Amino acid sequence: MRAPQGQRLPGPTTTPPQTARGKELKQERAVRTQERILHAAAQAFAENGFPAVTILDVAQLSGMTKGAVYFHYANKEALALSIADEFYRRIAAIAGRVEQLGRPPIASVAELLLRTAAALRDDTVMQAGARLQIERAAIEAELPLPYQGYTALICSWLEHGAERGELARSTTPAVLAKVLVSAFFGAQHISWVLGNRADLTERTMEIIRTVIPCAESALPEPLSVLES
Numbered sequence: 001m002r003a004p005q006g007q008r009l010p011g012p013t014t015t016p017p018q019t020a021r022g023k024e025l026k027q028e029r030a031v032r033t034q035e036r037i038l039h040a041a042a043q044a045f046a047e048n049g050f051p052a053v054t055i056l057d058v059a060q061l062s063g064m065t066k067g068a069v070y071f072h073y074a075n076k077e078a079l080a081l082s083i084a085d086e087f088y089r090r091i092a093a094i095a096g097r098v099e100q101l102g103r104p105p106i107a108s109v110a111e112l113l114l115r116t117a118a119a120l121r122d123d124t125v126m127q128a129g130a131r132l133q134i135e136r137a138a139i140e141a142e143l144p145l146p147y148q149g150y151t152a153l154i155c156s157w158l159e160h161g162a163e164r165g166e167l168a169r170s171t172t173p174a175v176l177a178k179v180l181v182s183a184f185f186g187a188q189h190i191s192w193v194l195g196n197r198a199d200l201t202e203r204t205m206e207i208i209r210t211v212i213p214c215a216e217s218a219l220p221e222p223l224s225v226l227e228s
Helices: 017-048 055-062 066-072 076-101 105-122 124-134 148-163 173-195 200-211 222-227
Strands: none
Touching: 017 055, 017 066, 017 076, 017 124, 055 066, 055 076, 076 105, 076 124, 076 148, 105 124, 105 148, 105 173, 105 200, 124 173, 148 173, 173 200
16 A cells, blocks of 8 residues: 555554663663662661661762662652562561471471571661661651561461460460560660671570470471571
């Protein structure tokens, strides 16, 4: 079919492969940039606390301009929210890996606490997320309520363990879950203040031995999980 003189037929409606690939590369670069900024913000928040950190601090740590940071994150609160979300995403990932091990319920609780301790000891984003929870009153944004899902998961495992006879009949799983979570995150705070969390895994084992001693014998090599 020929177009009338002086007119062109409509071109193809599909995006040229070069243009589509260009968009993909641009999106990949944007994701990498956001991750770079987020890691810099996590480092700043973990070391200095939310109130003391500025966007300029984050820009300098990430090797970018303030404008580049603002392009991806509207303000410091947006960075805090993103780190808090990533903190809980990582906790959920740890829980998922524990579930895949197929350990008995009470041993799974111990494994989860130990792996969370190792992550808090070694992972800057985890450290920042934990500190942001403590400083939530200074953050003008609605952070997720602290450790609700973590407590609910532990409670469900404890309930399963009680059904299997792994706990004393007088034990109330919901209460025990709250005690464990409070003890653990209290221990991580003290370990952070006193020694930058260097002894957090040891403190966690002390909690396990004291509060759920039946769990330790179910872990084949309790401290080996700290290296995985």
